[in-house]
Amino acid sequence: MFRHVPWTHTPRDRAARIMGNVWLHLHPVLVRPRAVAWTYTWALGGLTFLLFLIVTVSGVILMFYYPPAFLQTMAAHQDIRYWVPFALFNRNIHAWAAEGMMLGAILHMVRVFMTGAYKKPREFNWGVGVTLLFLTGFLILSGKMIPWERLPVWASAPRGADLAGTTLLIEGNGFYKTIDDMRRANDCRYALFGGILVGPRSLLLFYVLRCVVLPLAFGFLVMLHFWRIRKDSFSAAPHRSDEAKLETWPHLVRREYLVAKLCLLAVLCLGFWGPVPEASNSLHAPWWIVWV
Secondary structure, three states: OOOOOOOOOOHHHHHHHHHOOOOHHHOOOEEOHHHHOHHHHOOHHHHHHHHHHHHHHHHHHHHOOOOOOOOOHHHHHHHHHHOOOOHHHHHHHHHHHHHHHHHHHHHHHHHHHHOOOOOOOOHHHHHHHHHHHHHHHHHHHHHHHOOOOHHHHHHHHHHHHHHHOOOOOOOOOOOOHHHHOOOOOOOHHHHHHOOOOOOHHHHHHHHHHHHHHHHHHHHHHHHHHHHHHHHHOOOOOOOOOOOOOEEHHHHHHHHHHHHHHHHHHHHHHHHHHOOOOOOOOOOOOOHHHHHO
16 A cells, blocks of 8 residues: 655655655656746646535535435435534535635636646647536536525526527527427427426436536546646746756645645635525525626
8 A cells, every 4th residue: 555665755755656646646756846836826726626526525425315306305404404413514515615616617717728728739628627617517506406495496497597598509599490390398408407397307307417427527527637737748837948847746745735735624614604605585596607
């Protein structure tokens, strides 16, 4: 399990620690000084991935107490809120991490665009990142449907249906309307929500999407994204052509672990503080849908 023992502070051992670790082997042994600067990446990509792991682990715990049955959903949420020990705290962590994941993904895409990190030879990985951004929004939308409260039924779901109904190809007013007799009863909104109106079939569909389909697709694309980052090399250009590189261990790894600890501490504090504020009285859609 543990190699390179006894540990000695030599360049060879530090390089072996990077190449022989399941998490760290995606990093190069040496990085440019600009790549470890806080003001260049802000660690947004790593933070988004960490929040995805928190959402996944806390979501799996919630699955033990949640039945995807239309008549039992509200009772299960009452049990989670009042009876199951630490279940409400875990649900708060799940919700806060999901919101932070969406915010981190948006800021990460903005950072990549502003620094020109999407340019050749990284244009394929930019497309993967854009796909991950849309999947992140879909993950949050499906998660808001599962509680089956007033917010998803009257705010998130109708707006999601409106967005799904604006596609150019597979909707009632799309290009294929005359060819496939496309109408509201068989377009993409019908397939997404299990009917014309949001109902029990919508709950089951979004539960399967949220817990199985989307996490598998997201995990595959994340692995592809990380692999392409390693193959395309880091985008941080050197300030000088003769600039000496730094060892990944400990310069970059130390910063990543510190950011991960701070992020985890923030999520735990928010989980103790309370749930994510939802405008349930005014029935507003999620903030990222409002922007769209």
